[in-house]
Amino acid sequence: MLFNYRALDQAGKETSGSIDALNVDVAINALQRREFIITSITDAGASWTSKFDINIFSGVSNKDVVILSRQMATLFQAQISALRIFRLLGEASGNKVLGKRLIEVADDLQGGSSISKALSKHPDIFSEFYVNMIRSGEEAGKLDQTFQYLADYLDRTYAVSSKAKNALIYPAFVIFTFMAVMILMLVVVIPKLGAIIKDSGQAIPIYTQVVMGVSDFLVNYGLFFVGAMVVLGFFLVRFFMTPGGKLYMDEVKITIPYVGDLFRKLYLGRIADNFGTMLSSGIPMIKVIETTASVVDNVVYRNILTATGEAVRTGSTLSDAMGRYPQIPSIMIQMIKVGEESGQVSDILQTLAKFYNREVNNAVDSLVYLIEPAMIVMLGLGVGVLLTSVLIPIYNISSGIS
Secondary structure, eight states: OEEEEEEEOTTSOEEEEEEEOSSHHHHHHHHHHTTOEEEEEEETTOOTTGGGOOOTTOOOOHHHHHHHHHHHHHHHHTTOOHHHHHHHHHHHOSSHHHHHHHHHHHHHHHTTOOHHHHHTTOTTTSOHHHHHHHHHHHHHTOHHHHHHHHHHHHHHHHHHHHHHHHHHHHHHHHHHHHHHHHHHIIIIIHHHHHHHHHHHTOOOOHHHHHHHHHHHHHHHHHHHHHHHHHHHHHHHHHHHTSHHHHHHHHHHHHHSTTHHHHHHHHHHHHHHHHHHHHHHTTOOHHHHHHHHHHHSOOHHHHHHHHHHHHHHHTTOOHHHHHTTOTTSOHHHHHHHHHHHHHTOHHHHHHHHHHHHHHHHHHHHHHHHHHHHHHHHHHHHHHHHHHHHHHHHHHHHHHHHHO
């Protein structure tokens, strides 16, 4: 195979060329024997399509990164070199995208890059939080512990967020099915029964007139209505992609009754967990705040953390800086203040994270228990109103005939 390379020679002069070798490892070894410092090496025989080898049906989930982190922790404990670890896991990965990225990381390591710098080139997989934790582990010489911390942290966040998402899948499916059945009845069944009721010449109850009016509207203007909804949905999506739209949506998330409390606890737990994990790894407070702001996934709390970082940079304590915002509960402020006085901020925050994660789990369980009976009542009322509005007039017609 032919490989194109760029490198620095002994004098520090940049040079480039091509080399024929069995694989990329052999090519790199041959260049290093010439005392070249490799800056890049690529397969010259690769087609232009291979450079854009993206599988739109494949991605890297949080679960994949959790498993990867645990594997790395085990291999680092076995004192295997970082280069060998990333190349081994890349070749053995069942996820094509993740495997390709790990091989790229291994190539960067072989070129002299640090692990954190190599991982930072793939922000779609390894977040800023992840990279900063790895950088701290490199400086402390505790990469095995760092990867274990990361795996535990990601496992916690994955469990909480996936539970919250899964709790909404069943209600969403039931509501979608219910709406589809109702629309089908209003478009197909009700018009035929409505014609019978109108032809009878009897007085039509007001609730039946309403149902028949909705049915007529869907039959005559249903396509226009769907088109209008699609256009409205398009503009709403565009709006929610703007900074103002994102801020509005995130404000709604944390203010709507009951569900807002769930979201607040989810974000507060994420903030406390990030703070506690990063501070325990020796990362400076300012960097912890900035990194947490970038991964909290809520514009309201991101703005709060950004302002908090500026206040801490000018000499304020974390508790005083965060205490200015009503979105941060007083119990969290008081516990942070206790941690600052005792020098155990990271431990206090990790305790807070466990508390909020339990609260989120309990809130999700309660939400599921409330949603199921609420859906049953809603479905029963919908079907009951629809059937009653049609069956009672038909019953009156049949009674009159008899």
